Amino acid sequence: MIIALDAMGGDNAPDVNVIGARDALSLYPQISEIVLVGDKATLSESCARNSLTDPRARIVHASEVVEMHESGAKAIRRKKDSSISVATELVKQGAAQAVVSAGNTGAAVAAATIKLRLLKGVDRAGIASPIPNEYGTCNILDAGANPEAKAKHLATYAVMGSVYANKVLGVSRPVVGIMSNGEEEEKGTVLTKEALILLKHMVDSGHANFDFRGNVEGHDLFETRLDVCLCDGFTGNVVLKSCEATAKAMSKWLKKEFKRTPFRVLGALLSKGAFGNVKERTNYETYGGSPLLGVRGTVIISHGSSTSLAIRNALHMASKAVKNEVNPQIEAALHALTLPRVNPASEKSSKPESNS
Amino acid sequence: MIIALDAMGGDNAPDVNVIGARDALSLYPQISEIVLVGDKATLSESCARNSLTDPRARIVHASEVVEMHESGAKAIRRKKDSSISVATELVKQGAAQAVVSAGNTGAAVAAATIKLRLLKGVDRAGIASPIPNEYGTCNILDAGANPEAKAKHLATYAVMGSVYANKVLGVSRPVVGIMSNGEEEEKGTVLTKEALILLKHMVDSGHANFDFRGNVEGHDLFETRLDVCLCDGFTGNVVLKSCEATAKAMSKWLKKEFKRTPFRVLGALLSKGAFGNVKERTNYETYGGSPLLGVRGTVIISHGSSTSLAIRNALHMASKAVKNEVNPQIEAALHALTLPRVNPASEKSSKPESNS
Numbered sequence: 001m002i003i004a005l006d007a008m009g010g011d012n013a014p015d016v017n018v019i020g021a022r023d024a025l026s027l028y029p030q031i032s033e034i035v036l037v038g039d040k041a042t043l044s045e046s047c048a049r050n051s052l053t054d055p056r057a058r059i060v061h062a063s064e065v066v067e068m069h070e071s072g073a074k075a076i077r078r079k080k081d082s083s084i085s086v087a088t089e090l091v092k093q094g095a096a097q098a099v100v101s102a103g104n105t106g107a108a109v110a111a112a113t114i115k116l117r118l119l120k121g122v123d124r125a126g127i128a129s130p131i132p133n134e135y136g137t138c139n140i141l142d143a144g145a146n147p148e149a150k151a152k153h154l155a156t157y158a159v160m161g162s163v164y165a166n167k168v169l170g171v172s173r174p175v176v177g178i179m180s181n182g183e184e185e186e187k188g189t190v191l192t193k194e195a196l197i198l199l200k201h202m203v204d205s206g207h208a209n210f211d212f213r214g215n216v217e218g219h220d221l222f223e224t225r226l227d228v229c230l231c232d233g234f235t236g237n238v239v240l241k242s243c244e245a246t247a248k249a250m251s252k253w254l255k256k257e258f259k260r261t262p263f264r265v266l267g268a269l270l271s272k273g274a275f276g277n278v279k280e281r282t283n284y285e286t287y288g289g290s291p292l293l294g295v296r297g298t299v300i301i302s303h304g305s306s307t308s309l310a311i312r313n314a315l316h317m318a319s320k321a322v323k324n325e326v327n328p329q330i331e332a333a334l335h336a337l338t339l340p341r342v343n344p345a346s347e348k349s350s351k352p353e354s355n356s
Numbered sequence: 357m358i359i360a361l362d363a364m365g366g367d368n369a370p371d372v373n374v375i376g377a378r379d380a381l382s383l384y385p386q387i388s389e390i391v392l393v394g395d396k397a398t399l400s401e402s403c404a405r406n407s408l409t410d411p412r413a414r415i416v417h418a419s420e421v422v423e424m425h426e427s428g429a430k431a432i433r434r435k436k437d438s439s440i441s442v443a444t445e446l447v448k449q450g451a452a453q454a455v456v457s458a459g460n461t462g463a464a465v466a467a468a469t470i471k472l473r474l475l476k477g478v479d480r481a482g483i484a485s486p487i488p489n490e491y492g493t494c495n496i497l498d499a500g501a502n503p504e505a506k507a508k509h510l511a512t513y514a515v516m517g518s519v520y521a522n523k524v525l526g527v528s529r530p531v532v533g534i535m536s537n538g539e540e541e542e543k544g545t546v547l548t549k550e551a552l553i554l555l556k557h558m559v560d561s562g563h564a565n566f567d568f569r570g571n572v573e574g575h576d577l578f579e580t581r582l583d584v585c586l587c588d589g590f591t592g593n594v595v596l597k598s599c600e601a602t603a604k605a606m607s608k609w610l611k612k613e614f615k616r617t618p619f620r621v622l623g624a625l626l627s628k629g630a631f632g633n634v635k636e637r638t639n640y641e642t643y644g645g646s647p648l649l650g651v652r653g654t655v656i657i658s659h660g661s662s663t664s665l666a667i668r669n670a671l672h673m674a675s676k677a678v679k680n681e682v683n684p685q686i687e688a689a690l691h692a693l694t695l696p697r698v699n700p701a702s703e704k705s706s707k708p709e710s711n712s
Contacts, residue, residue, distance in 0.1 A: 071542060132605075144537055148545050181500055181593035186427060189504050189590050218597030222605035234545050235591060237537035241574030242595045246602035249488075249578035250634065254610075257630035267626030274613035274620050278606065 001032055001322050003315055004087040004096040007046075008038035008065045009103025011305050014046045017102070020311025022052040027312070030319050035096055037062050037087040062086035065103070068304055072106020076114060084108055088115045091297040098298035098318035100289065102306040108299065109145045109292060116297040119327055121334030124153045125294035126233070127301060128161055129240050130287045135225045139165065140179075143290060144237035151194035152339055154178065154230045158199060159333045160293040161228035162210040167324035168291070168317060174209075174227035177216030179235060187215060191232060194342040199230075207337050251279070288313030291321060293330070298322050357388055357678050359671055360452040363402075364394035364421045364439040365459025367661050370402045373458070376667025378408040383668070386675050391452055393418050393443040418442035421459070424660055428462020432470060440464055444471045447653040454654035454674035456645065458662040464655065465501045465648060472653040475683060477690030480509045481650035482589065483657060484517055485596050486643040491581045495521065496535075499646060500593035507550035508695055510534065510586045514555060515689045516649040517584035518566040523680035524647070524673060530565075530583035533572030535591060543571060547588060550698040555586075563693050607635070644669030647677060649686070654678050 007017040014036075021034045033056045036043050040061040047057065064082040066075040076085060084103050088111040090096040101108045105127075113125055126142030126149075141161045146153060158176045165174040178195050180188040185196060196215065202208040213226065220226050221243070231239065254275075258268040268275075280286060288310055289302035298321045302314045321327075363373040370392075377390045389412045392399050396417040403413065420438040422431040432441060440459050444467040446452040457464045461483075469481055482498030482505075497517045502509060514532045521530040534551050536544040541552060552571065558564040569582065576582050577599070587595065610631075614624040624631075636642060644666055645658035654677045658670045677683075 071540065147537055179594055181503055181590050181597075184427065192590075218594065218599070218601035219604070220601075221598065222601055234537050234548075235594060238535055238574065238591060239594055239598045241537075242577065242599050243574070243602045245574035245576075245578055246599045247606055248575070250603055250606045253634045254630060257633050258627060260630070264627045264630050267623040267628075267630075270623030271614060271620045271627065272623075274610060274616070274623070277613050278609045 001030055001319055002035060002096040003031055003318050004035045004037055004090040004099045005315070006038070006084045006087045006099065006101035006103050006108070007036040007043055008062070008083040009101040010302065011068070012307070013102070014038060014043055015050060016306060016308040017311050018043065018046040018050045018052050019308035020315060021057055022050060022054065023308065023312045024315035025054045025056050028316055028319055030323055031315065032056065033058060034315065035060050035087070035090060037090070038065070038083040039063065060086060060090065066107040068104055070104060070107070072104050072108070073110040075104065075107050076110040082107070084111050088112055092116055097322045098300065100300045100302065100311070100314045100318050102302035102304060102311065105144065105301050108301050112292055112295045112297065112299045116295045118294055119296055119334070120331050121337070122156055122160070122294040124149065124156070125292050126153070126157045126160065127290050127292050128164055128228070129236070129290040131221050131240070131243060133222055133226065136169065136171065136227070137287065138221050138226045138229055140229050140231060140236045140240050141293070142231060142233040142236050143240050144233045145292060147232065147234040147237070149191065149232035151191055151198050151342060154191070154195040154232070155198040155202065155339055156294070156334065157230055158202070158228065159209060159337065160330050163326055163329045163333055164291060164293055164321070165227040166209070167326050167329060168320045169227070171227050173211055175213055175225050176210040176228040176230065177213040177220060177226050179229050179231040179239065180215035180217065183215045183217060185215065195230065197342050198339050201340055202337065209333050286313065288317045291317070296327070298326070357386055357675055358391060358452040359387055359674050360391045360393055360443040360446040360455045361671070362394070362440045362443045362455065362457035362459050363392040363399055364418070365457040366658065367424070368663070369458070370394055370399055371406060372662060372664040373667050374399065374402040374406045374408050375664035376671060377413055378406060378410065379664065379668040380671035381410045381412050384672050384675055386679055387671065388412060389414060390671065391416050391443070391446060393446070394421070394439040395419065416442060416446065422463040424460050426460060426463070428460050428464070429466040431460065431463050432466040438463070440467050444468055448472055453678045454656065456656045456658065456667070456670045456674050458658035458660060458667065461500065461657055464657050468648055468651045468653065468655045472651045474650055475652055475690070476687050477693070478512055478516070478650040480505065481648050482509070482513045482516065483646050483648050484520055484584070485592070485646040487577050487596070487599060489578055489582065492525065492527065492583070493643065494577050494582045494585055496585050496587060496592045496596050497649070498587065498589040498592050499596050500589045501648060503588065503590040503593070505547065505588035507547055507554050507698060510547070510551040510588070511554040511558065511695055512650070512690065513586055514558070514584065515565060515693065516686050519682055519685045519689055520647060520649055520677070521583040522565070523682050523685060524676045525583070527583050529567055531569055531581050532566040532584040532586065533569040533576060533582050535585050535587040535595065536571035536573065539571045539573060541570065551586065553698050554695050557696055558693065565689050642669065644673045647673070652683070654682070
């Protein structure tokens, strides 16, 4: 199996990508080759600097880079020779089975949807972003690829997220919920209420490859067995960033407090491992990346500030998605699925409930 | 000034309400009377048990209670003699200027919007819920009263939230932002893009009683000077609960780690004050409650698990909102405001951008 790596993507490119590739090649024999895509001279130097001499690592030149602040979609149209474009093109041409990128998320999504196109039965791709959960990880789907989703997109996400949780994360029967402003069925927006109807229909007609929990709330992300949390991409992105920001703020405030008195400094020293363990648990490095589900090819999007460990884990995740045939399984599951038409008018007429 | 207290509302009713009222009466001379609304016998007993003998505390009987799990709007229609209904009725009749409730949020919102009606110039009420921020608090507005908001509602929220931040929280020139899936102007949904146009128009035409920061993201809730974060009530509610859940999960995981080894137990003992200080900072008790802005009367909604300290602070907050004339100032600010018609079609035609 060949994986294309956007070696110029991310805040710490190219070194973390090169080291991540080196470590993945030594650890995961199912990866037969990693194609490092980016400026040839820069990558050759980085390989030399980081002792990547494995012949299974090959450089493919790309003269441009999409910067983190650029509009992803526009950049893909303009920069035809960007590393993410060239890496995705390799998957399109069958020269690689997966692409991993820690670069501009919008660009990775745009490159994938434009070049690879969608799987049969899929209307919109979605990003599944993991959040640490008492029972494993809860994957927020969609975390930003499709900001204004329709109910049928959420229904497809349920199927795709469940295949992914099953085949890559090893969850035997994934649990799916819809993020809402209350657990009661009358809570939510037109979108979540329509999605609730579709998901219940899937369960009732025997077409659900998951257990359905109905509406879920913030605390379910962490405390409940919940493998896939369905949202439109706007809500998912906002929730994900808010959770990350809360964890960061809590850590910052605690660190500040721990410096206030000599006793506390000593206490912090004695307890250092505790913070480290929680940090590891909440760290994106451990998860590697977020798959973009629904495109013809395997696409793993890693955090912009990925370390070499995160890249290594993202490459591992990509290899598992390819090896365990996530995409063929998604197409098979969607083939059997027909969704009823939900009447938005009947839903819209019921005034939304405020939260309790 | 007379404040009606839904003395039967909340998980720890009635005692925390009675103690909160007792302490507020002894601390805040601007409160001339607190009306405890609820079952007379129960409240009399609680007053005796908690040494509330102040003649400025008066009981008004209400035979019913809206339970936390009930649908708020339905309960208000059905339970005419519920404590929150009777308390809100007192404000309607001018027998009190404010109502404070730690009971069912949906019921408090329904009672207020049905009985008190909206301020002149206001189409929808909104809940402003505080989040601790490096610079004070960031108020999520709306946190759940109006799940499917329109852009003009967000524009009105900006004005109302700024008056509140100025008059109650003492912020001289509030900073307002729109929660979105990226800071760039092309990010967001039809709703946030339309709101962005309206808010910029308010700034350009000199009708903004705030500084406008444009789109904001999760980290801005904690790290940036941001007094009011505008969202539809669905997004606000989901973000608020997700942030609370993240903080809770982090605390839980840290506590667990601190019990793992004797060294860590000792470290935790030495550092105990540090956790306490962060807890205090992130604790809703400190803030007291969330105002429901836009209704004719002052309504403060407190957390269901409020302690007596939270109730005391909520009563204080209510008294400040009345004393500093938040509602007349909101009406004055909205009187001068005319919003342009935004063309949703022109916005909708631009395909939403995925996140970066």
